Amino acid sequence: MKKLTWVSLLMVVLMMVTACNKSNIETPESATPEAPAESPGEPEMEPESPAEEVETPSEEGAGITYTVDELYPFEENVYRVYEGMGNEFAGYDEYVDFLDGSRIQLRRNNGGTEIVSVLEKKDGMLVEIISRPETYYKENFLDKDPEENRILLKEPLTLDASWDSEGQTATVTGVDVEVKTGIGTFTALEVTRVTKGKESEKRVEYYVRGMGLVKVTDTGKEYEVSATLTKMEGNAIRKRFVNFYYPNAQDERIFLYRKEISFTTNDIPKILIINAYKELPKEAVPVLTKNTKVNYLYLNQDGRVYLDLTKEFLQEMNAGAGYEGLILQSLANTIGDYYGVSKVMLTIDGKTYESGHIVLEKFEALEVNYDSIVDMN
Template sequence: MKKYSIIIGLITLLGALLLLGGCGTTQENPPTGNNPVEQPAQEDKFAYYLAYQENTRYVYEGQGNEYASYDIYVDYSTGDRVQLRTNNGGTEMVRVLVLDAGQIVQQLAQGETYYREDLTKSPKLNKNGEVLLKEPLTKGTTWTLADNRKRTITNVDAALSTPSGNYKVVEVTTEGNDSKVIDYYAPNVGLVKTVFKGTDGFEVTSTLSKLEKNTPLVQNVRAYYPNIDDGKIHTTSLQLSFKTNDITKQVFEGEFKKQAANHGKLIGENVKIKSLYLNQDGRVYVDFTKNLVTEMNAGAGYEGMILQSIVNTLGDYYGVSEVNLTIEGEPYASGHVEMKKGEFFKVNKNNVVEK
């Protein structure tokens, strides 16, 4: 059981080490054929390992463990930091990597994160997080992690062949009491291979097999819509598509304005979602422009169904039971429904017809 826990922890960590590469201004395509990628100038080398390719699915094939295969998407990129989403088929984890003072530091690793939100400047970030790579990029550079494992750059010009191409890589070796992890990084590509070796000869590998360009993150979301004919709220399945740096509130705003089959819209054409986020108190906070009410044009019963549909949709997406729905920062008030400050709408499925 101890060995299995170590392996699962390692495979979860693999996505965190992705310093994914390839801005369109530097190298549009990953290297292929027999020619390794050209190394950048020495003074530019380090920054290239936090490069990324937007709107690209990174596919890693694994051997030795069911969680060794996984996909990576770039949720957000803001110059000196990148937010990565790892999906290994069992769970999704979000990580934020930051370029800081000659180090690439994993400042956030948050598991079970199925919703999409920009965490690149979250108060949860730990500036003293795990150092993945540091200058100088020379053989022998060594640092010690918080758990006392030793991490060392063991090669800076190794040749490596993978299904995604041939590379000249930086090799980084992390040694613990009963295991060794070897990571291989290519400039403008990032992590291309990881090898986990146990003291008993057990080995797990994850290798970059392909980069699928122009591939946004697609999330299947259960949405709720009121049906005026039967007085019920009906569910439907939506596919939300997110490109790198897309703003989640804008994606939901667009979906809420669409006419669902046999159901009404949730918000009017001119309504805006001013803010949408999961708060640290475990509730979702969503703020609308005041025309949410004026463009609703609904009686008390139907208005209640619209509000419940919005609350249920956002509650399900973020995995919470309460939603703070406000208008221009003030408690929701329409004449039919009057909320008090600090009062929350609750996710309620009592009047729901599941599809």
């Protein structure tokens, strides 16, 4: 019985040694066992989403806001030049004709025409209420009733803000956009306009704090036109040439003299014109007497200019019928030329014109006539 026990113990020891040697052969000491492709009793771990690991950055420009007053200040005597690309009339210069409170009147000249535009600030908006092309004379339209309602800017001016106006949808597509101009590089508010039904065409405008509009780009399927600010001047004086006509009593002809007149914001054109008219060239004789004043002077919607002078025009004239006719013709040519019309309605202190030689019936106009004009320039 004791002998069988020792034999049994010996067999157990041999089995353990054999098992240990077999394990050393199959798994080298330097190797690391590979993890199974699938772990049978445990589900595979899903990787964490980046959104859970890192906080999503805020949208670029979010939180930046502007006001209309910041982006489009109203300032007098400001002159700007915009360089055009893509079209011969894309560039233009701009001057402030008139400014009063919440309204400003701008004059733009693109080399082909002059456009007068009146902008108004109201209810957190910048609105174009008048736009008149082919307007070569200076006249104050600030007190006119609105003729349109095109919203240029509308608060809140934040990213993705939008508004509809005059068949267009305008959207703030950028609030800190870098824009290069001829006078520097600035951070701008970007407004993109699309006309309904013409989605392939768009206009992009760039506004800078304290400066206003600095660049505009129009694009379509086959074109791209832009205008970029290249010059901005304060305390500027605008100059233009005006034609003045004077009679020559000796041979019944009319002389033409071209004079340069300087305009600043809010100058009253009728005063400038009348004062310049009274300054006589050497060979000319006067049309307006020394004490003649203008009661009113304006272009009416009927296409006629209405001119009302004080009684001194008649009292101090002292002219015969022929010379008086030359005076009236010279006056009609000067005023009609300035406003670009062919008829001038002349009255004296609100009454029809009547002298000892000439009578103008009610609604009878002086006709502009450039026959027998002698250019003295």
